[in-house]
Amino acid sequence: MSRTQRLLDLMQILRRHRYPVAGHSLAEELGISMRTLYRDIATLQQQGADIVGEVGIGYVLRPGFMLPPLMFSQQEIEALVLGMRWVERRGDSQLAGAATNALAKIAAVLPAELREELDANTLLIGPVPTAYVDDDILVTIREAIRLERKITVEYRDYAGNGSERILWPFAMGYFEQVQILMAWCELRGAIRHFRLDRIGRLTPLPQRYPAGRRALMKQWRESENISPR
Numbered sequence: 001m002s003r004t005q006r007l008l009d010l011m012q013i014l015r016r017h018r019y020p021v022a023g024h025s026l027a028e029e030l031g032i033s034m035r036t037l038y039r040d041i042a043t044l045q046q047q048g049a050d051i052v053g054e055v056g057i058g059y060v061l062r063p064g065f066m067l068p069p070l071m072f073s074q075q076e077i078e079a080l081v082l083g084m085r086w087v088e089r090r091g092d093s094q095l096a097g098a099a100t101n102a103l104a105k106i107a108a109v110l111p112a113e114l115r116e117e118l119d120a121n122t123l124l125i126g127p128v129p130t131a132y133v134d135d136d137i138l139v140t141i142r143e144a145i146r147l148e149r150k151i152t153v154e155y156r157d158y159a160g161n162g163s164e165r166i167l168w169p170f171a172m173g174y175f176e177q178v179q180i181l182m183a184w185c186e187l188r189g190a191i192r193h194f195r196l197d198r199i200g201r202l203t204p205l206p207q208r209y210p211a212g213r214r215a216l217m218k219q220w221r222e223s224e225n226i227s228p229r
């Protein structure tokens with residue numbers, strides 16, 4: 001285990017505990033000597049970590065501190081890069097740009113050895129044919145969800161029949177080939193799923209819908225028998 005990884009693990013252990021942890025317990029969990037533990041604690045304190053320790057009591061990390069160079073393990077970096085690359089390929093223009101910027105910010109705070117892991121990441125997102133959705137529709141729907149505003153849409157069902165709906169959008173599902181909007185439909189008086197590639201004209205409305213998106217999400221999870229994560 002590299003020293004960087006060991007320091008990260010030490011921080012993670014301290015974050016898990018609200019109360020002081022005995023030094024020998026920390027050393028045992030990390031598989032290091034007490035001398036090495038003292039040295040690692042001192043290094044983290046020099047970096048700005050507010051770690052308080054007393055003989056016979058143990059060490060505790062006071063809340064509110066995040067040590068940028070030690071935020072991610074190698075596996076976490078791989079997960080982040082894979083996720084960001086997926087968003088770059090599947091998200092709208094705003095989300096794709098945000099993913100690119102996020103990766104750049106992550107790279108800027110990583111130590112050299114972990115930055116190399118990020119640059120050399122070999123987990124790739126392959127091309128998958130997806131149903132076309134206008135970028136403006138994606139951006140407008142995400143904003144309506146965030147603001148909890150109603151929208152009106154022209155929608156075509158699987159048989160090609162058209163209708164105009166007033167929706168309360170509260171979530172979007174990203175699948176490999178399609179994107180789905182979860183919304184309360186005033187026409188049906190219930191939560192319905194709408195394929196975004198079947199939405200024609202979309203107009204955001206100024207009215208906020210009466211039920212918050214969290215309440216609608218909870219109702220949807222219960223109706224679909226989906227446990228919250």
